[in-house]
Amino acid sequence: MSAESVFPQLEALLPHVQKPIQYVGGELNSTVKPWESCDVRWSLMYPDAYEVGLPNQGVMILYEVLNEQEGVLAERTYSVWPDLEALMREHGVPQFTVDAHRPVRAFDVLGVSFSTELGYTNLLTALDLAGIPLEAKDRTEEHPLILAGGHAAFNPEPIADFLDCAVVGDGEQAVLEITEIIRAWKNEGRPRGRDELLFRLAKTGSVYVPKFYDVEYLADGRISRVVPNRSGVPWRVSKHTVMDLDEWPYPKQPLVPLAETVHERMSVEIFRGCTRGCRFCQAGMITRPVRERSITGIGDMVDKGLKATGFEEVGLLSLSSADHTEIGDIAKGLADRYEEDKIGLSLPSTRVDAFNIDLANELTRNGRRSGLTFAPEGGSERIRKVINKMVSEEDLIRTVSTAYGNGWRQVKLYFMCGLPTETDEDVLQIGDMAVKVIAEGRKVSGQNDIRCTVSIGGFVPKPHTPFQWAPQLSAEETDARLEKLRDKIRGDKKYGRSIGFRYHDGKPGIVEGLLSRGDRRVGAVIRAVYDDGGRFDGWREHFSYDRWMRAAEKTLPDFGVDVAWYTTREREYEEVLPWDHLDSGLDKDWLWEDWQDALDETEVEDCRWTPCFDCGVCPQMDTEIQIGPTGKKLLPLTVVK
Amino acid sequence: MQRIRLRYTKRGRLRFTSHRDFQRAFERALRRAEVPMAYSAGFTPHPKVSYANAAPTGTGSEAEYLEIQLAEHRDPDKLRELLNESLPDGLDVIDSVQAHTSGLADRLQASVWEIRLDGVEAETAQRAVEAFLAADEVLVERRTKNGMRSFDARAAVARLETSGREGDRPDGKACAILRLVVRHVTPAVRPDDVLSGLRATADLAPPVPAAVTRLAQGLLDEETGAVTDPLAPDRDAATAAPPTAAGLSAAKAPSGTSPSVGEGTA
Numbered sequence A: 001m002s003a004e005s006v007f008p009q010l011e012a013l014l015p016h017v018q019k020p021i022q023y024v025g026g027e028l029n030s031t032v033k034p035w036e037s038c039d040v041r042w043s044l045m046y047p048d049a050y051e052v053g054l055p056n057q058g059v060m061i062l063y064e065v066l067n068e069q070e071g072v073l074a075e076r077t078y079s080v081w082p083d084l085e086a087l088m089r090e091h092g093v094p095q096f097t098v099d100a101h102r103p104v105r106a107f108d109v110l111g112v113s114f115s116t117e118l119g120y121t122n123l124l125t126a127l128d129l130a131g132i133p134l135e136a137k138d139r140t141e142e143h144p145l146i147l148a149g150g151h152a153a154f155n156p157e158p159i160a161d162f163l164d165c166a167v168v169g170d171g172e173q174a175v176l177e178i179t180e181i182i183r184a185w186k187n188e189g190r191p192r193g194r195d196e197l198l199f200r201l202a203k204t205g206s207v208y209v210p211k212f213y214d215v216e217y218l219a220d221g222r223i224s225r226v227v228p229n230r231s232g233v234p235w236r237v238s239k240h241t242v243m244d245l246d247e248w249p250y251p252k253q254p255l256v257p258l259a260e261t262v263h264e265r266m267s268v269e270i271f272r273g274c275t276r277g278c279r280f281c282q283a284g285m286i287t288r289p290v291r292e293r294s295i296t297g298i299g300d301m302v303d304k305g306l307k308a309t310g311f312e313e314v315g316l317l318s319l320s321s322a323d324h325t326e327i328g329d330i331a332k333g334l335a336d337r338y339e340e341d342k343i344g345l346s347l348p349s350t351r352v353d354a355f356n357i358d359l360a361n362e363l364t365r366n367g368r369r370s371g372l373t374f375a376p377e378g379g380s381e382r383i384r385k386v387i388n389k390m391v392s393e394e395d396l397i398r399t400v401s402t403a404y405g406n407g408w409r410q411v412k413l414y415f416m417c418g419l420p421t422e423t424d425e426d427v428l429q430i431g432d433m434a435v436k437v438i439a440e441g442r443k444v445s446g447q448n449d450i451r452c453t454v455s456i457g458g459f460v461p462k463p464h465t466p467f468q469w470a471p472q473l474s475a476e477e478t479d480a481r482l483e484k485l486r487d488k489i490r491g492d493k494k495y496g497r498s499i500g501f502r503y504h505d506g507k508p509g510i511v512e513g514l515l516s517r518g519d520r521r522v523g524a525v526i527r528a529v530y531d532d533g534g535r536f537d538g539w540r541e542h543f544s545y546d547r548w549m550r551a552a553e554k555t556l557p558d559f560g561v562d563v564a565w566y567t568t569r570e571r572e573y574e575e576v577l578p579w580d581h582l583d584s585g586l587d588k589d590w591l592w593e594d595w596q597d598a599l600d601e602t603e604v605e606d607c608r609w610t611p612c613f614d615c616g617v618c619p620q621m622d623t624e625i626q627i628g629p630t631g632k633k634l635l636p637l638t639v640v641k
Numbered sequence B: 001m002q003r004i005r006l007r008y009t010k011r012g013r014l015r016f017t018s019h020r021d022f023q024r025a026f027e028r029a030l031r032r033a034e035v036p037m038a039y040s041a042g043f044t045p046h047p048k049v050s051y052a053n054a055a056p057t058g059t060g061s062e063a064e065y066l067e068i069q070l071a072e073h074r075d076p077d078k079l080r081e082l083l084n085e086s087l088p089d090g091l092d093v094i095d096s097v098q099a100h101t102s103g104l105a106d107r108l109q110a111s112v113w114e115i116r117l118d119g120v121e122a123e124t125a126q127r128a129v130e131a132f133l134a135a136d137e138v139l140v141e142r143r144t145k146n147g148m149r150s151f152d153a154r155a156a157v158a159r160l161e162t163s164g165r166e167g168d169r170p171d172g173k174a175c176a177i178l179r180l181v182v183r184h185v186t187p188a189v190r191p192d193d194v195l196s197g198l199r200a201t202a203d204l205a206p207p208v209p210a211a212v213t214r215l216a217q218g219l220l221d222e223e224t225g226a227v228t229d230p231l232a233p234d235r236d237a238a239t240a241a242p243p244t245a246a247g248l249s250a251a252k253a254p255s256g257t258s259p260s261v262g263e264g265t266a
Helices: A007-016 A057-067 A082-091 A117-130 A159-163 A172-187 A192-201 A284-286 A297-308 A327-337 A358-365 A381-386 A393-405 A424-445 A474-492 A506-518 A521-531 A547-559 A563-569 A588-597 A617-621 B012-016 B019-032 B076-086 B122-134 B190-202 B232-239
Strands: A038-047 A074-078 A110-113 A145-149 A211-215 A223-230 A268-269 A315-318 A343-348 A372-377 A410-417 A453-459 A499-503 B002-011 B047-052 B060-070 B092-099 B110-118 B139-144 B147-152 B157-162 B173-181 B211-220
Touching: A007 A082, A007 A297, A007 A358, A007 B012, A038 A117, A038 A172, A057 A074, A057 A110, A057 A172, A074 A117, A082 A117, A082 A145, A110 A117, A110 A172, A117 A159, A117 A506, A117 A521, A145 A172, A145 A192, A159 A521, A172 A192, A268 A297, A297 A327, A297 B019, A315 A327, A327 A343, A327 A358, A343 A358, A358 A393, A372 A393, A372 A563, A393 A410, A393 A424, A410 A424, A410 A474, A424 A453, A424 A474, A424 A499, A453 A506, A474 A499, A474 A506, A506 A521, A506 A547, A506 A563, A521 A547, A547 A563, B002 B076, B012 B060, B019 B047, B019 B076, B076 B092, B092 B232, B110 B190, B122 B173, B122 B190, B139 B190, B173 B190
Parallel strands: A038 A074, A038 A110, A110 A145, A268 A315, A315 A343, A372 A410, A410 A453, A453 A499, B060 B211
Antiparallel strands: A211 A223, B002 B060, B002 B092, B047 B060, B110 B173, B110 B211, B139 B147, B157 B173
C-alpha cells in the first residue's frame, strides 16, 4: 500500500465541505516524520469529529510519546463529516491522516481511542473508507492492526468482531511495548503472518486479542464461559497502570489547532484515578489507584505548555480536581504566576464538599467569573447513600451560600435519573433542592436575579462498577419521571422562574446501555446500524433511536435475546459478565459487596483518608495510592528580559 | 500607545483557514511571541487587534491587513520576525509598519485577484471574459444568511483579463489564469460571484474548483486600474516630513511571483 499523500485529491473536495480547515492538519506542535525513516508506524484515531477529537488528551499523549521514539511515527485521523464522506466515496479518496495525509491503510496499526461507546459506528465508517475489511477475520497482512483503547475498551466485546486487539488502562507504556513487539516481528520477516503477531501480543497478558477467546452460551442466552482457544493465551487480560505521573509529563507540546474545537485550553492532568467510590462512576472504578502529579511537576508542565501553545486558559484535569492534596497551593501559585498574563484557571470537576471559596477566588482571579457547577447526582439523601455520593444537603447549601455571598449569581447542578432503587420521590427532591438553593441565594445576596440550572442525565449502568448488575430504567419510565419533575418546577410560582431545567429524553441512554453492557452478539446490531447509515451517534442531529431498534429487532432474536435483556434486566451474582475476562484490578466479590451495600443504603469512605476497603486494585497491580502533600510551593518564574 | 499595521498571507493549505480561525491563531501567536499588547478595558479584556476585510475561507491571499495596539514600543521589523516564528507556515506576516495615519480600512477600496482555472483553455476563458465585460449587468445568486440573494456582479469589476500565463503547467494541461480587479462595494462581489457571472454569460464551467488568490488590496486608480499599497502613506510619513500625498506607488507584489497589477489591460 502506497503511503503517498492523498492531499492533492482531497484538496479538490475541500471547497465543497463545511469547515475544511479541520482536514488540512498543520497544527502547531504537530509532527510529520519521513515515512522511510521509521519501521513502526501508528495512525491514531479519535472516532468523532475533529473539533471533539483534537483536544482529546489520550490521543495527544500517545501521539507525542510515539513520535519521540527513534524509528517510530504516529499520525492522527478523525471521523470525517458525512458531507466529506460522500465526496470521498465518490472520488475514491481513502481515510487519511491529517498530519501527512497518508492513507490509514498504509500504517502498521490503527489505534482507536474510545471514550464512549457511541463512537462504534464511526469506527466502521473509518475502516470502510480506509479500504480495511470491517471484520477482523477478513483482514490479511496487507492491513493494519486495529487496536482499541480508552475507557470503553474495558468492555470491547460489542466490537470484538471488528477489532484485532484491545488494551485496557493507561496507554503510555503500553504503546511502547506493542511497538517493540511489532518491530521485532517485522524485522524477523513477519514469521507465520498476522496470527503470530497477535499471539505475541496476547502472550504478554496485557493485550486482549478477541479471536483467541471463545464465548460459550447457556440456553437462556447468558454466557457460560469465555475460554482461550489457544495455549499460551492467558485466561484474563490485565490493565496497564502508569505509576509515576511525574515521569510522564505529557503532552509536553500540546497541539494547537487552527480550527475551533470544544476545549481551547492548556490541559494538565493533576492526578489520575479516584477513590471517592461513587458507585455509578466507571472512570473512578477503572482508573484506580489514585496517582497524583506533584505540585512542582504541574507547575513545570503549565509553564512549558503555555509557552508552547499561547493558550489563555489552564485546565487542571482529573476526576475530582479539588481533591488534590495540594490544590490550594497549586491554584494560588498559578494565579500568582500568571496574574499579568491574564491566564485563567479552571477546575472542570469539583466536588461540593471539597470546594472552598478561597480556591474559587484563586481560580477566577485572572479571568472570567462564570457560573459554578456541582454534581450532587442524586436529589435525595437516601439516593445519594445508594450511589455513595456522600454530599449532604447542608454541604451544598453552605457552599452555594458562600458562593452567592461572594458575588456569584449562577449555580449549575448536575443530577442523574434512573439510579438503582430510585423512586419518583427521589427525583422530585431535585426540585426541592433547587428551591432551597435559590432561596438561600436570594437571602445572602439580597437580590432576586439568582439563577440555578438543573441538568439531568439518564443513568447508564457500566461494566466494572458495583452497578454492573443493576437494571437500567426504561426510556419511558425515565421520561415520565422527568416530566413530573419538570411540572413540579414549572408549577413553583415563587422560585420556578429562577430555575433552569435541562434534560435529555431516555432513548439515547438505552442505546448506550446496550453497547456498554453488551457482548459479542451486539456486534451484529452495530453492523446493521452502520449498514443502515448510522454515523456520529453521539450527536443528536445524527442519532436515530429508531434505527438502532430496527437493527436490534433484525439481529438479536436469532440469539434469543433483545434490547431489554441487555438493559433493563437485573443480573445475578453467578452470571458470567461479558467483560469478566478483562481485569480492571477490581475484585468482583468486592464489587458485589458494594452493590449489596448500595441496596442497603450503606456508604463507603475514601481510602485516601481511611483504611483500605480491599477493592483489590493495589494488591492485584502490586501498587498503592500515590498522593502528597509534598509540602513544596510554586515559586514565581524569573523573568529574563 | 503604538499602533502597528501588518500585511499577512494565507497560503497553501492554510487558505482553508476561516477568519475566526485566523483570529484565534493570531492572538495565540501574539502570546507565544510575548508581544506587549494593549488590552481593552472591561470584565474580559481582549488584546486590541483590528482586522480589515478578510478574504473568504478557501481563497488564498497575499494581501490581508490588520492593526494591533501595543502597550510598549516595539520595532515593527523585529515584531514581524517574532510573529513569523510563532505563526504556522502559510500564515506569514510579510510587511509591518508603524501607523502614522488614520483610516487604513478606508484605503482598502479594491482587491486584485488571481483566478487559476485548471482544465480551461486560455481562448475559452478569453471569450468568457469578453462576454462578461460586454454586459452592462450580470445578475448572480449567492446563498447568504438570509437565503438566496440576487445581485449584479458586473458593476464592481474594474478590470478583468486573462493574464497570458496559461500553459505553465509541467504536464502541459490547459490552465487559464484570470486577473480580476474588483471594487469593495456592498453587497460584496467576490471572485466566486464573478465566476458565477462568467458561467451565466458565457457558460464557463471549470472542471475543478478554481484556485483563487488575493494579490493586493488598496486604493484604486480608476484610470489605470492600479491598486496601490495601503501601507505606503504610513511608510512615507515615517521617512519623510511633511507626508506626501497618499502613495501612488504600485501595489507591492508578493515575493516576486506575481507581475505588477494594472498593466497590459485587455
